[in-house]
Ligand code: AMP
Ligand code: ZN
């Protein structure tokens with residue numbers, strides 16, 4: 001990884017996340033050892049790691065000048081200036097689980113926000129039973145589980161998967177997802193976890209914001225509403241940074257701020273109505289939207305339907321799951337439907353039935369080709385382990401996991417990431 005450095009003068013830094021702040025109320029456990037063992041035998045306790053996701057924060061949103069706190073973290077830390085590449089499909093649940101497992105969706109089993117499993121039945125974001133059933137998630141080992149198996153505590157202020165008992169384990173502190181919990185309340189919860197007595201204080205914490213994604217869907221990425229959501233989320237981050245500073249923690253906590261994917265303009269009228277192309281009653285429709293999925297229905301000729309959809313189509317491309325282009329790393333998992341149709345950027349795939357019932361208009365979407373510029377996600381990192389003012393090239397989001405296991409000094413579960421590809425983000429003594 002090639003890194004560019006921007007020289008910075010700490011004295012000129014105006015925004016909150018600044019250079020080393022003298023800490024008067026240190027809560028860092030690393031410095032509290034009563035007597036000093038020989039230097040060679042000391043293994044310092046890792047700094048806490050705070051993983052923050054701003055759902056749908058496209059990498060170029062930063063240049064709108066509406067995120068002073070994020071910009072300051074980037075200026076004093078590491079910034080992937082061209083963004084971080086999501087895994088395919090560029091959807092929320094698959095990518096959030098990729099980030100905490102290092103596995104591609106095809107390997108961790110959360111292959112879509114909406115899916116079907118021969119044993120477990122149907123999965124969708126609004127289905128609380130499914131979302132909190134660990135059997136959907138058990139093909140991956142989330143970082144919070146590994147952290148706890150290594151004697152440390154995890155806490156999740158929302159994260160897909162965190163509501164489920166995975167391999168019999170939850171994060172020690174977790175919250176059932178509730179979109180009505182305000183950004184400020186989420187931040188305050190994280191700060192209060194950091195105020196816990198050392199023995200209970202989490203070493204790995206997640207924090208999740210969803211306003212930017214909602215506004216992106218409802219009004220499109222170029223709307224004033226998205227700009228408002230960007231500003232509002234940045235204000236919550238300013239509150240977080242301020243709280244960390246007051247606790248003397250800002251330069252003692254490693255922070256990764258990222259997004260799961262970007263957002264493309266996708267007006268509701270840009271829709272491929274799939275039942276105009278095939279007899280829809282002859283297939284089982286598993287998912288519609290940007291990535292549609294179909295399974296065979298007994299008694300019907302699926303091969304014929306496949307042959308017809310795999311021909312060149314306007315505004316979408318279809319493949320049998322065994323023929324998905326290799327770069328998507330997608331199709332081997334039994335939960336991936338047999339036939340997939342991926343919409344061109346800016347388009348969606350639907351059925352007449354669904355369109356007749358749908359009331360809400362939508363102006364933006366994601367889930368597209370993970371190489372599309374509009375899908376590239378924010379990545380910023382800041383803290384004692386990270387270089388200051390470093391700009392790094394784009395990298396795939398599977399690499400975040402080995403970076404995090406390194407930071408927390410825990411063994412990595414089997415994963416698709418590459419620590420060597422991201423280790424230069426770290427100061428030499430932290431590599
Ligand atoms: P999508 O844009 O369809 O990929 O889904 C993103 C939406 O999922 C977010 O805007 C949230 O409203 C919702 N969401 C995020 N986390 C959770 C969760 N843990 N459980 C249910 N829904 C969630
Ligand atoms: Zn998302």
Ligand code: ZN
Pocket residue numbers: 056092213214217366
């Ligand atoms: Zn979304």
